[in-house]
Amino acid sequence: MTRTTTHRGARPVRLSFADIWRLGLLGLRTRGPRAVLSALGVSLGIATLVVVTAIPASGQKALVNELSALGTDMLRVAPQADTSPPVILPGSADAMAARIGPVTAASAVANTHRTVLRSDRADPSDAIGISVLAARTDLLAAVHGTVASGSFLSPVTERFPTVVLGHRAASRLGFDRVRPGRVPGQVLIDRHWFAVIGVLDPLPLAPDLDSAVLTGWDAARDRLGFDGHPTVVYVTARESRIETVRDVLPATVHPQVPGLVQVSRPSDALAAKRATQHTLSALLLGLAGVALLVGGVGVANTMVVSVLERRREIGLRRALGASRGQIRGQFLAESVALSALGGAAGTVLGAAGAAAYAVSRSWPVVYPPLALAAGLLGAVVIGAVAGVYPAVRASRLPPTEALAAA
Structure with missing residues (x-):
């Protein structure tokens, strides 16, 4: 205008x-x-x-x-070794850790101190270096793991004599993969036969599990005399709060003796x-x-x-x-x-x-x-x-x- x-x-x-x-x-x-x-x-x-x-x-x-794939959000909780008497984590240590606010996943494994064999005629020395661990069904989420073939333990299969093999353990025991529709292979653990239902991909964030045979918590308690106390708790948390979670984990998972609980430091990849x-x-x-x-x-x-x-x-x-x-x-x-x-x-x-x-x-x-x-x-x-x-x-x-x- x-x-x-x-x-x-x-x-x-x-x-x-x-x-x-x-x-x-x-x-x-x-x-x-x-x-x-x-x-x-x-x-x-x-x-x-x-x-x-x-x-x-x-x-x-x-x-x-x-860098995130290197475990910048992951912590590993375990009791100090070589203490007298040995430090034993509570059976609900992983559930206690999961209640921490920034924690996104928490799971546990426990060493059953049992030996695994490929068959009843195998030489026991062939299983040296392979550990038999009781595992929670939510373990893979806490260690960022994946299944190469078959399936992982579920609330149903953990009650039965079934196992999932770590990457190296599967190779040592002669399993390359689990084939759906076929009769599953078996391994012998403490005179009990366990069906192999899955083989894991390599776990770079938890390499000790690559050489492990994982069975369900209930199955280990019923058949292997497992006492229900975890030996390692895996925790993932928000990266921005990872140091805070690390500081409170010992007192959370073992309030009686937090000073005898070790928590792995955040990965250098986080820095x-x-x-x-x-x-x-x-x-x-x-x-x-x-x-x-x-x-x-x-x-x-x-x-x-x-x-x-x-x-x-x-x-x-x-x-x-x-x-x-x-x-x-x-x-x-x-x-x-x-x-x-x-x-x-x-x-x-x-x-x-x-x-x-x-x-x-x-x-x-x-x-x-x-x-x-x-x-x-x-x-x-x-x-x-x-x-x-x-x-x-x-x-x-x-x-x-x-x-x-x-």
Whole structure:
């Protein structure tokens, strides 16, 4: 909407914000090829911003996932060895640990001190190094384990003479896998035959279980004379609270003698993971800042050149009565519109490029919020800031000088 006033002579027409914005877009349309090239330059700068922040973010996520797989959230609780009398954990030690707030999983195993044989004719020395452990049915969740074949112990099978073999124990006993639909193989434990129902994948977080034969808690108590007291409790907790959980675990699992309970220290991978996150986050901020600066310089350069090329238009408009404020508004609107178009195109282009690279490296696709915000909104801010000097310069050109220089 426009309006004119007369007071001591005619004053310039006062343009509304919408009028100035339309005037800026008109300037872009009349300079179609150059505006496209200018927007392309801005889009390449914004695409670079997205790429140089999204690709390191995807790499960071992949690295953090690998470090997490090293057990950054896992603790191992066991009584001190070589004490007299021996320290015995309560039968409900794992359930007590599970009640700690940040704990996400807790389970236990217990050494039955029994010997396992492949058959009743096997040499007992063949089983040296293989331990027979009673295991809770939720053990795999606490040690991040998986079953290679067959199945793990369940609330049903743990009551019967069934076993699950660790990776190395299965190899030692002559089992490569459990085949569904076939009669399961058997092993002999303390003169009792146990059916093999599963074989585990390697457990890098609990390597002692790779050489173990795991049977159900109830089956071990009924057939092997197991007393029901766990020897090792495995606990997983939220990484941010892992040190707090470690501090309270001894008094939780054995309130009578907490000083004789050992809790493994959090993996060194946790410290490496936190250092990686901190370092790469700072790197992402630095890269984003540099890319924004480069984009801003590009927009400013484009608009300065535009002012030099359009001195005749500026002089003519000033001669026809356009005020300095209207000239500033026009060039500022052009700068913002140019940056917004380039920012939108650059964000899409950069996101596609970063996703393609991440997929080619088998990384998770991650887009930092800072990168997307800079691409969609930061470009507008850049255009406004970068367009200030060219807009002011254009508004200060005297009409006669601008027309004469054209």
